[in-house]
Amino acid sequence: MKLLQACGVTKVYGGLQALTDVDLTVMPGESVAVIGPNGAGKSTFLNVLTGLTPPTTGRVLFDGTDVTKLATHKRVRLGIGRTFQHGRLFSRMSVLENVMTAAETCRRGGDGAPRETAMRVLERMGLAAQAAEAVGSLSYGQRRMVEMCRVLAGKPRVLLLDEPAAGLNSGEVEQLVERLAALREEHSVAVVLIEHNMGMVMRFAERILVLNFGSTIAEGTPEEIQSDPAVLTAYLGEGYSHADL
Amino acid sequence: MATRRSPLLLAAAILAVGLALSVVLSEYNLRLLNLSVITAIAVIGFNFAFGLAGLISLGHAAFVGMSAYTVAILTTATGWSPWAAIPMAVAGTVLFSALIGYPLLRLKGHYLALATLGLNVSFFIITANWLSLTGGTNGIPGIPQLRLHGYFISGERYFLRFGLVFLAAVAAAALAFQRSRHGRAMIAARDDEIAAAMSGIDVTRVRVAAFALSAACAAVAGALFAEHVRFIAPEDFGYVHSITYLAMLIVGGEGSVVGAILGAVLLTFLPEWLRFLGNAYLAFFAAMMLAILIFLPRGLVSLFRRRAPRRIAEGRS
Numbered sequence A: 001m002k003l004l005q006a007c008g009v010t011k012v013y014g015g016l017q018a019l020t021d022v023d024l025t026v027m028p029g030e031s032v033a034v035i036g037p038n039g040a041g042k043s044t045f046l047n048v049l050t051g052l053t054p055p056t057t058g059r060v061l062f063d064g065t066d067v068t069k070l071a072t073h074k075r076v077r078l079g080i081g082r083t084f085q086h087g088r089l090f091s092r093m094s095v096l097e098n099v100m101t102a103a104e105t106c107r108r109g110g111d112g113a114p115r116e117t118a119m120r121v122l123e124r125m126g127l128a129a130q131a132a133e134a135v136g137s138l139s140y141g142q143r144r145m146v147e148m149c150r151v152l153a154g155k156p157r158v159l160l161l162d163e164p165a166a167g168l169n170s171g172e173v174e175q176l177v178e179r180l181a182a183l184r185e186e187h188s189v190a191v192v193l194i195e196h197n198m199g200m201v202m203r204f205a206e207r208i209l210v211l212n213f214g215s216t217i218a219e220g221t222p223e224e225i226q227s228d229p230a231v232l233t234a235y236l237g238e239g240y241s242h243a244d245l
Numbered sequence B: 001m002a003t004r005r006s007p008l009l010l011a012a013a014i015l016a017v018g019l020a021l022s023v024v025l026s027e028y029n030l031r032l033l034n035l036s037v038i039t040a041i042a043v044i045g046f047n048f049a050f051g052l053a054g055l056i057s058l059g060h061a062a063f064v065g066m067s068a069y070t071v072a073i074l075t076t077a078t079g080w081s082p083w084a085a086i087p088m089a090v091a092g093t094v095l096f097s098a099l100i101g102y103p104l105l106r107l108k109g110h111y112l113a114l115a116t117l118g119l120n121v122s123f124f125i126i127t128a129n130w131l132s133l134t135g136g137t138n139g140i141p142g143i144p145q146l147r148l149h150g151y152f153i154s155g156e157r158y159f160l161r162f163g164l165v166f167l168a169a170v171a172a173a174a175l176a177f178q179r180s181r182h183g184r185a186m187i188a189a190r191d192d193e194i195a196a197a198m199s200g201i202d203v204t205r206v207r208v209a210a211f212a213l214s215a216a217c218a219a220v221a222g223a224l225f226a227e228h229v230r231f232i233a234p235e236d237f238g239y240v241h242s243i244t245y246l247a248m249l250i251v252g253g254e255g256s257v258v259g260a261i262l263g264a265v266l267l268t269f270l271p272e273w274l275r276f277l278g279n280a281y282l283a284f285f286a287a288m289m290l291a292i293l294i295f296l297p298r299g300l301v302s303l304f305r306r307r308a309p310r311r312i313a314e315g316r317s
């Protein structure tokens, strides 16, 4: 059973073709990376999947139903979670309150109280000690982790991450990869990862989709992508035969 | 710490301070305090829209007026009891605000400010010109007094005790609401509308709810105002009053129930204390607003919150 599916998604901004006929299928528990140079349309693709931007043409399906016209908050409640490239936290709330917001809207039968759900997620991601702190007082890496906690508190079935490792130090990246792997293992959460950190991509993704100027130029396993000539050209320009992706 | 203060404690504090003042103040100051109490209820309402949900609404006085006029018309022209007219006025105002909220709240920022300002101006024009219903600029005199157990709620002192019960109830409810998931959803929708939607919050619904709640408090204030002065006219609800509510909330501390009350009381008494300044009061007022915006951007309540981690305390008590 396919969990999340994008069919022929095209997005036009004025005269700019930000996405052209992009397809993607994500199975439950799968980890897929979407890579591509700056401006390739990766964030725009997540905006379409989450309903923040309507596609010009194309459809988005979740769990077998067409959600193309469904409002963002309803998709979230169905189980689509997402973090943002330029972290978005509620600045007037504490860490715990930030995480509680999603726990409160996405309650399903059998869940505990939102406060407990939020605390559990914070503990798991190593932020329990900061629960009462203002988000403004945290380090950059911690703030990104709070955003991750907020998404997780909504119990997503697919997690869309827009450059989660940007700005993190190597230790933090390591920790992030481990935690994401554990999440997939225990809750079979599917992950769609947008990332420029190729080390992380190659280690984490089972499958990679490469976008360039809004079009899919390659799709395959990390090994296939690393040796794909179209990908090398897109990243490095003509004339290079191999690269350290 | 302000954030831990429970709604019941706040209600008790309001009643205790208010009752003590009702014993010691002169008739003149009691009248001002009554106006402060009524205004505070309106400003607590404004805090839902502006302080929590971040809606720049400049038509709040129209909701106060709509309720006051409903009470006045129902009790004078149709002979309703004030006790029946008040809930009717509140219900009618809330319904109107929700209906108008849906189209209005598609607008944001300055556009919303202008549209709501227009609403307030329209309200003034209608009340000033619909002679057969509102008496035009002459207003509506002779609004009957409230009666409780056969006694009229008359005189400033008695009315104050009555008004305090409303203020305490509204303040406690507002504080409890603000700390609930619904209050958090409003703060989220203001802080980051996209992140709010991505956290499963229905931003449009939350905005309309904030607007309707603000109108509900405005309506309670308007009904009390009609029963207090017992004579209302269009200029009691002009757009200048909407701007005053905004000034009160900013002076007291936006996002804070206690701040709303402090601002309402201070800016009701201040012009009277500074009467000797004459027209220079306006210059003083402008300077004071500037000073507060620069040195106390979180309003007077932030003075009491020095030790609380600032960002946490914001938007909560």
Ligand SMILES: Nc1ncnc2c1ncn2[C@@H]1O[C@H](COP(=O)(O)OP(=O)(O)OP(=O)(O)O)[C@@H](O)[C@H]1O
Binding pocket: A013, A016, A018, A036, A037, A038, A039, A040, A041, A042, A043, A044, A045, A085
């Ligand atoms: N709201 C918008 N209006 C107009 N153009 C837009 C809008 N959003 C994105 N674009 C354009 O669409 C293209 C794709 O942008 P997008 O942010 O999706 O790229 P990206 O792959 O996420 O890049 P990066 O790696 O830099 O984050 C860019 O040319 C961008 O300028």
Ligand SMILES: [Mg+2]
Binding pocket: A042, A043, A044, A085, A162
């Ligand atoms: Mg991007």
